[in-house]
Amino acid sequence: MQSRSTSQNGQGERPLRADAQRNYDLLVAAADAGFTEHGAEASLEDIARRAGVGIGTLYRHFPTREALLAKVLDDSIAAMVARATELESVTPASAALTTWLESMIGHATTYSGLSKALAAALAGTCTELGNSCQAMTTAGARLLARAQAAGELRDDADIKDLLMAVQAAAWASEQLADPDAAQRMLTMVLDGLRVDAAPRRAPARRRIR
Amino acid sequence: MQSRSTSQNGQGERPLRADAQRNYDLLVAAADAGFTEHGAEASLEDIARRAGVGIGTLYRHFPTREALLAKVLDDSIAAMVARATELESVTPASAALTTWLESMIGHATTYSGLSKALAAALAGTCTELGNSCQAMTTAGARLLARAQAAGELRDDADIKDLLMAVQAAAWASEQLADPDAAQRMLTMVLDGLRVDAAPRRAPARRRIR
DNA sequence: ACCTGAACACCGTTCAAGT
């Protein structure tokens, strides 16, 4: 998945020298391959090797593993944001949100260990990946607000918790090596958020410690 | 938390030579301290150093990190199983399950990274920790069955999924550095499992792709 | 029986030296 609009580092930075741009692109491609094969914790040395570049060059372009990850995910995250926008015209609103969250699971399981990186970024880190996640959060918040306005989902549902639940479900699925587990967990969570499920906190007969 | 019944390696193995038993105990204590301070991924070399023992001795007694973790968790896991048994006499049954799962969150957050180890063990590894988790699963299954028999929780709720959801919630909480997040996630899941929440799969007006 | 620690094969990260 390296269909980057052509190559280009970022979309607004000063142009790189030709050889530097080439190394940059080789690194992104190698990282995508490395992450796919060995997960988000793939060896950076190995990625540099694959790219045919010194390890120092990798660090020069991407001072942290997270920066490299953010660049590799650029396209797919933009796609997730776009998908949310499309879904804003779908009814019922809660179904649109469900559909979107399901594709988020697909995204978070692109390669192993990604859910952890995304969870950290969602937690509000001020990093490239954090910014990308912020965009997803905003997009998701609109879908959630629609479902709440339609009276379909509980008002106390929170988009951040929901997105973390998606990462948690993806993570659990990975640990279990069971691709269906994530979907099951998400369904449990969403079932708990429907409004007709709201006003009963517990069978509430007796209170226990 | 090293209140091991005295020392004793396991409870049915052949006795160790006095010096070996001493090293064994030192290692367990050092591991507990190390895991508490640096998480379940704490350096094994550091643990051996703390115990004042060669790294080879650590590997002789505990051939894998998981074996060491299992021994360190022995007491607390036994306590969780006992707690489940106590709770079998509490009503309503679903509240008893909820209470137990909440203490499971506490247990899974004893130190960082523990939820991952427990998730792997719950996934059905044939290891010491896997066996301990099997005992917890059995204990939990009884609490869940009670709540289902009482008609309080959906029949399609599964104890393995539920215990994985607990680990996932603990994990998310850890990533967010928000101790309350796990409780919130668990509540969402449990809300989705109540019987009065069962027969509505979605607002079901229109079907979207 | 048990312990030790050197040895090996890996990491991530930095930085002086090059072009």
Added chain:
DNA sequence: ACCTGAACACCGTTCAAGT
């Protein structure tokens, strides 16, 4: 301006040599 790779400080794991 950019690249390289040696250097450093860490790992986990094994195993020959000791007692």
